Amino acid sequence: MPELPKRYDPAAAEPPVLERWLAAPELYHPAPEGTAAENYSIAIPPPNVTGALHMGHALNGSIQDTLIRFQRMQGRRAKWILGTDHAGIATQAQVEKLLLREGTDRETLGREAFVARVWEWRERYGGTIIEQLKRLGASCDFAEERFTLDPAYAQAVAKVFVELHEQGLIYRDLRLVNWDPGTRSAISDLEVEEREVQDVMYAIDYPLASGSGAVTVATVRPETMLADTAIAVHPDDERYARLVGETAILPLVGRRLPIIADPYVKPEFGTGALKITPGHDPNDFEIGRRHGLPELSVIGEDGRMTEEAGEWAGLPVREARERIVAALTEQELIVSRTPYTHMVPHSHRSGERIEPLISLQWFMRMEELAEPAAAVVRDGTVRITPENHRRVYLDWLENIRPWCISRQLWWGHQLPVWYRAEETYVGLEPPAGEGWTRDPDVLDTWFSSALWPFATLGWPEETDELRAFYPTDALVTARDILFLWVARMVMMGLRFRGEVPFTDVYITSVIQAPDGRRMSKSLGTGIDPLDEIARHGADGVRFGLLAMSSSQDVRYAEDKVAQGQGLANKLWNASRFVLGQVEAGGAVADATPRAIEDAWILARLERAKAEAARAIEGFEFHRAALGLYDFVYAELCDWYLEWVKGREDALPILLAVLEETLRMAHPVIPFVTEAMWAHLPGAEGLIAAAPWPAAAPEREDEEAESAVARAIAAVQAVRSWRDEVGVRPGATVPARLEAAGYEDVAGGLARLARLELASGEDGATGPVASLAIPGGTLHILPSDALDLEAASRRAGAERARLAGEIGRAEGKLANAGFVAKAPSAVVAAEREKLARLQAALAELG
RNA sequence: GGGCGGUUAGCUCAGUCUGGUCAGAGCGCCUGCCUUACAAGCAGGAGGUCCCCGGUUCGAGCCCGGGAUCGCCCACCA
Numbered sequence: 001m002p003e004l005p006k007r008y009d010p011a012a013a014e015p016p017v018l019e020r021w022l023a024a025p026e027l028y029h030p031a032p033e034g035t036a037a038e039n040y041s042i043a044i045p046p047p048n049v050t051g052a053l054h055m056g057h058a059l060n061g062s063i064q065d066t067l068i069r070f071q072r073m074q075g076r077r078a079k080w081i082l083g084t085d086h087a088g089i090a091t092q093a094q095v096e097k098l099l100l101r102e103g104t105d106r107e108t109l110g111r112e113a114f115v116a117r118v119w120e121w122r123e124r125y126g127g128t129i130i131e132q133l134k135r136l137g138a139s140c141d142f143a144e145e146r147f148t149l150d151p152a153y154a155q156a157v158a159k160v161f162v163e164l165h166e167q168g169l170i171y172r173d174l175r176l177v178n179w180d181p182g183t184r185s186a187i188s189d190l191e192v193e194e195r196e197v198q199d200v201m202y203a204i205d206y207p208l209a210s211g212s213g214a215v216t217v218a219t220v221r222p223e224t225m226l227a228d229t230a231i232a233v234h235p236d237d238e239r240y241a242r243l244v245g246e247t248a249i250l251p252l253v254g255r256r257l258p259i260i261a262d263p264y265v266k267p268e269f270g271t272g273a274l275k276i277t278p279g280h281d282p283n284d285f286e287i288g289r290r291h292g293l294p295e296l297s298v299i300g301e302d303g304r305m306t307e308e309a310g311e312w313a314g315l316p317v318r319e320a321r322e323r324i325v326a327a328l329t330e331q332e333l334i335v336s337r338t339p340y341t342h343m344v345p346h347s348h349r350s351g352e353r354i355e356p357l358i359s360l361q362w363f364m365r366m367e368e369l370a371e372p373a374a375a376v377v378r379d380g381t382v383r384i385t386p387e388n389h390r391r392v393y394l395d396w397l398e399n400i401r402p403w404c405i406s407r408q409l410w411w412g413h414q415l416p417v418w419y420r421a422e423e424t425y426v427g428l429e430p431p432a433g434e435g436w437t438r439d440p441d442v443l444d445t446w447f448s449s450a451l452w453p454f455a456t457l458g459w460p461e462e463t464d465e466l467r468a469f470y471p472t473d474a475l476v477t478a479r480d481i482l483f484l485w486v487a488r489m490v491m492m493g494l495r496f497r498g499e500v501p502f503t504d505v506y507i508t509s510v511i512q513a514p515d516g517r518r519m520s521k522s523l524g525t526g527i528d529p530l531d532e533i534a535r536h537g538a539d540g541v542r543f544g545l546l547a548m549s550s551s552q553d554v555r556y557a558e559d560k561v562a563q564g565q566g567l568a569n570k571l572w573n574a575s576r577f578v579l580g581q582v583e584a585g586g587a588v589a590d591a592t593p594r595a596i597e598d599a600w601i602l603a604r605l606e607r608a609k610a611e612a613a614r615a616i617e618g619f620e621f622h623r624a625a626l627g628l629y630d631f632v633y634a635e636l637c638d639w640y641l642e643w644v645k646g647r648e649d650a651l652p653i654l655l656a657v658l659e660e661t662l663r664m665a666h667p668v669i670p671f672v673t674e675a676m677w678a679h680l681p682g683a684e685g686l687i688a689a690a691p692w693p694a695a696a697p698e699r700e701d702e703e704a705e706s707a708v709a710r711a712i713a714a715v716q717a718v719r720s721w722r723d724e725v726g727v728r729p730g731a732t733v734p735a736r737l738e739a740a741g742y743e744d745v746a747g748g749l750a751r752l753a754r755l756e757l758a759s760g761e762d763g764a765t766g767p768v769a770s771l772a773i774p775g776g777t778l779h780i781l782p783s784d785a786l787d788l789e790a791a792s793r794r795a796g797a798e799r800a801r802l803a804g805e806i807g808r809a810e811g812k813l814a815n816a817g818f819v820a821k822a823p824s825a826v827v828a829a830e831r832e833k834l835a836r837l838q839a840a841l842a843e844l845g
Numbered sequence: 846g847g848g849c850g851g852u853u854a855g856c857u858c859a860g861u862c863u864g865g866u867c868a869g870a871g872c873g874c875c876u877g878c879c880u881u882a883c884a885a886g887c888a889g890g891a892g893g894u895c896c897c898c899g900g901u902u903c904g905a906g907c908c909c910g911g912g913a914u915c916g917c918c919c920a921c922c923a
Contacts, residue, residue: 006883194920201923218923266922274923283921342922388849392918395848399919479918514857516916547871550858552850553917557857559872562885566871569885577882622859626870641882716889723889729878754880812865817903826865826904833866 004579004679008572010537010565014671018134020686021674022142027688029143030077032464040071041079041469043453043502044140045477045485046148048087049122050094053132055511055519055556056478058529059549061138062542063508063621064476068139069667070616071473073692079469080139081456083146084126088445089183089349092411095121111410111440118411122147132530137538137670139688146456148448149413156455157448158416158428160496165426169365170405172424176278176285177404179357181303182350185408186361188444189401190484192354194343201340202325203271205333206231209247209256215240216335218270220342221280222328223321225250226309227296228257230276232287235261237272251333252324253310262287279358295358303355317355362406362415362441369491370400376500382490384505385619386551389479396483405444412442450488453501475502478510506619510553511545519556527556539669540565546625546668567629568672571665574637575676578654582681589659589682590652591699596744598653599704601640604631605657606699609664613692616667628665636661639712643748659683660693667692711745711752714773718753721771721780724794731785732756736767738843739776769795772802772840779843795844802841809834 021027030039042064047057064080072078092106095118099105106114126147133140146153164170177186202222205214215231231248233240240259248257257276264287265274278288278295288295298309305312305320312320328334345354374397376382377390384390406415417439418425425431430438448455453472457465471493477486486505493501512518513525520526532541536558543564548554581587593599608631615624636657644650659680666673666687677687718735727733735755737746750757758781767779769791780786812818812830819827 007885008883220923264921269922271923277923281921281923283923286921340923343920345921392849395919482918510917548858555857557871559857563871566885569883573883573886575882580882626859630870637882638887642880642887645881720889723877726877729888730880812904815903818865819903821903822865829866 004572004576006573006576008569008672010539010568010671011534013675014137014538017671017674018137021137021139021688022134024686024689025143027072027686028080028139029141030079030468032468034077034468036468036470036472039077039079039468040068040074041081041472042068042474042476043081043456043472044083045475045481046083046085046146046449046452047129048090049084049126049129049147050087050090051084051129053129053136053529055527055529055545056508057129057133058136058532058541059508059511059545060476060478061133061136062545063506063549064474065136065138065542065670066546066616066621066624066667067474067476069670069688070613070692072139072688073663073666073690075691077468079141081146081453081469081472082130082133082140082142082144083148083452083456084129085445085449086122086147086149086412088407088409088412088442089185091118091122092409093183093349095411106410114410135530135533135538137542139670148445148452148455152458153448153451153455154413155428156451156459157413157443159460160451160492161413161416161443161447162426162428163496164364169368170362171365172360172362174358174360175363175404176280176282176356177359177361178345178347179301179355179359180347180350180352181301181355182347182352183409184301186359186404186406187347187349187354188404188446190446191348192345193348195346196341197344197353199340199342199344201270201338202328203335203338204251204275204328205335206248206251206257206275208243209249214333215243215248215259215273216271217273217275219275220340221321222324223305223312223317224277224280224298225275225324226253226298226305226312227277227279228255228275229278229288229293229296230257230291231259232262232265232274232276233259233272234265234267235263237265237267239267240273251331252327260291262290280356282356285356285358297358299355299357301357301359361404362417364403364405366400366403366491369495370397370487372494373397373487373490376490376494382500382503382505384507386507388551389482389505389507392479393482393487397487403444405447406439406441407444408440409442410440412445413448414442415439446484446488449485450492451496453489453493454497459496470497470501471499472502474504474506476506476508479507480510482507504619509549509551511548512553512555514556514558516555532558532561536561536565537568537671539568539671543567543625543629543669546621547629549621563629564625564669567632568669570632570637571662571669571672572676574632574641575658575662575679577641578651578658579679579681581651582655585648585651587651587655587681589655591656591696593653593704594649595644595647596704596707597640597643597748598650599699599701600708601635601653601657602696602699603701603705604635605660605664606696608635609660609693609695612664625668628668632661632665639708642752655681663687663690663693666690707741707745708748710741710774711749714739714742714749714771714778715752717771717773718749718755718778721769721794722754725769725786725790727786730754731783733785734758734781734783736779736781737776738779739773741775770840770843772798772837772843777840777843799841799844802837802844806834806837806841809837 068078068080096106178192180187199220201218201220203216203218205216207214228250243259244261246259248259250257276284276287278285278293279297280299296308298306299317300306303317305315307313347354374394377393416426418431418436420436454470457463457470459466489501517525529541540561544561547560548557593602611627612624662673662676674687677683732754736758746757765781768782769780771778809830
């Protein structure tokens with residue numbers, strides 16, 4: 001094989017392989033036939049159209065592709081449902097930024113033109129991440145790419161909205177919502193993140209209407225006092241008992257505030273008296289509803305004070321706060337100011353501080369959907385791996401709250417809702433008659449994502465795809481969208497298909513930067529998987545990410561990727577070695593063992609296959625990757641290839657083992673295995689379309705395994721001895737074997753340890769060294785290859801080591817408890833070990 | 846305030862479910878080798894109080910209790 005380079009160069013080798021896969025749609029686009037139970041499918045977590053491949057996608061993609069390729073090679077129709085998400089806020093923001101640079105904005109453009117502009121943007125740039133997935137080797141169904149805003153998909157979304165509305169689960173309500181001043185939209189609870197903020201807590205005196213003193217309240221947001229409608233104290237708080245039912249006067253405004261009792265108030269916190277602002281605080285809102293308090297709004301959607309705020313109208317909140325504090329100070333109503341650090345809700349999207357506002361929005365009632373979604377996880381219909389996420393999932397569903405689903409954006413699924421005066425119409429088609437106006441809001445992006453596993457397959461039509469691939473099998477994602485997405489898919493799948501959307505949820509690790517910080521572009525800690533692919537190849541990146549993956553968060557380790565690259569190179573060279581011999585001699589693969597080492601490698605291959613299959617099916621990808629590495633390096637290359645060098649009759653077995661190893665490895669490192677496959681004699685088509693190697697129980701051979709294991713240990717003992725004693729590496733050393741169980745492996749031992757084994761009588765000479773090996777002793781006979789002084793030094797060290805081990809074994813056996821209570825097999829093994837050690841020591845003299 | 850997870854070699858991590866053969870891998874380091882597949886290689890080696898304390902057990906990285914420490918998730922204390 002002179003045309004094959006000594007070094008495997010993934011940058012050169014991978015692209016042509018990719019071309020061949022892409023030219024074979026039958027590989028990744030299975031016919032929509034058969035049942036979902038027979039077939040295998042995964043719906044990709046749809047990346048945002050604005051997205052570029054990051055490390056999370058790369059890990060996710062590596063895992064899903066390993067599963068898909070493995071199942072495809074098992075002969076199943078394997079479909080990896082592909083597509084992208086319209087990602088309302090992210091995409092709209094992207095295009096708005098563009099407009100800003102052009103000196104215009106969406107308001108100027110108008111809704112229709114703006115949306116057209118976003119579509120244009122999407123056509124141009126939306127495919128980036130798909131191309132990047134290809135480079136990773138992901139064998140998605142590229143023949144059918146979905147988009148959550150496709151017309152057919154939009155139909156599905158509208159239908160779900162209309163039906164849930166008819167069923168009373170979707171409703172419109174005036175409630176306090178999380179208002180994001182950054183995106184100028186309401187957002188759901190899940191899109192809010194708590195951040196630590198330094199505030200000042202003010203204690204403010206509210207004079208009593210009776211004129212007899214004041215009640216002091218604590219607040220970090222004095223500007224909201226303009227919307228106060230009560231003061232609350234705890235019902236059992238004796239300090240305030242006499243004030244309940246009294247009235248306080250709101251400073252600056254003069255409003256009369258009833259003093260009420262509510263158990264929500266914590267007497268020990270602050271002053272124990274709480275100003276109630278139902279219009280701007282979620283807790284106060286609830287208290288207000290309980291007590292029938294008026295709900296005033298003094299802050300608007302633009303983050304400025306409203307007309308209700310009187311002289312402060314129009315001021316940004318922060319400025320209003322300063323002025324109000326100044327006014328209160330002037331009136332000597334501020335009792336204290338205390339620096340106060342606490343958690344404050346911020347928008348996950350814009351990063352701005354959430355402004356709780358009372359707003360008319362659409363909500364979804366969740367209890368009725370959550371219950372069955374919890375049940376299927378409880379009863380194991382849906383398995384979550386790793387299992388500790390189960391509890392988190394269930395806890396969330398058991399404490400579910402209404403979901404605010406309307407968003408004040410333009411890019412997305414516009415609500416199928418029309419208004420005319422006091423009338424509201426909800427339907428798939430616009431209402432008949434004049435004067436209707438459509439609700440301008442769009443749905444939360446996660447509303448449409450929740451339908452992903454079935455809307456991508458053509459629902460609500462009863463398509464062949466739906467029959468063949470729903471429910472899907474595995475859902476692979478990071479845990480940050482367990483509630484946002486996974487739980488909601490389960491709800492919607494059950495509600496609209498009557499079946500779970502997938503049977504396994506695998507939660508991936510989060511890959512952190514090498515220093516343990518979050519990988520993020522803004523922190524500058526991001527590592528681009530494409531750079532890593534350029535450096536180490538897609539196989540290396542895939543292997544490395546799988547090897548890193550775990551049940552916990554992990555730091556990115558380029559080492560592991562390099563290890564994967566090393567594996568690809570190793571397989572490449574092992575293949576070159578085998579193929580070079582084929583070229584010289586010609587051979588056909590045949591796995592019939594001709595020598596004990598053949599039986600050994602076949603038995604080891606069986607174990608490697610079983611372990612790989614078990615690991616992939618059990619979502620233990622690090623085991624799958626590292627197990628493969630160990631087999632290829634430690635067994636196939638380090639021992640078997642070296643052992644059979646020069647043995648011509650081993651070639652058919654070598655070929656057979658290589659061929660199976662490539663197929664076994666393909667789901668993890670698809671490129672190098674495909675590249676090599678093309679050179680194998682007799683191999684047809686794509687390895688990607690070849691069957692994964694079936695179990696061959698007749699190859700199991702524990703005798704061969706233990707015989708070769710003995711030989712390996714003996715070789716290592718000799719090599720270690722040679723090195724320490726300073727025997728020239730090339731020299732052959734005479735020796736005599738006095739050990740049981742080496743009948744079939746003596747030749748291999750001699751060759752690999754560079755020994756010349758003397759037969760019984762030839763070896764009668766006194767040994768210059770004796771090495772303990774499994775089953776007996778290897779005596780080194782005198783020769784000019786070794787330094788006797790070094791040998792005796794080494795023997796002394798060996799004696800000390802043996803004596804130590806003997807002491808340990810004796811101690812253990814002297815322990816009456818051990819002998820009496822440990823299982824007899826364990827005790828027997830210990831006795832055997834002691835006898836062996838003693839014999840070895842005796843041999844050393 | 847609840848919940849979850851981590852702490853094992855200089856670094857990044859396996860191993861803990863199922864206690865004994867389990868002190869492991871990769872990288873790094875030291876020594877020797879271009880041995881006719883691979884120097885991105887091969888062979889050999891050094892290096893660990895398995896976070897701490899206590900318990901269970903004949904025997905504990907592994908099981909139990911407590912603690913320290915780092916991290917994550919959830920949560921409406923002004």
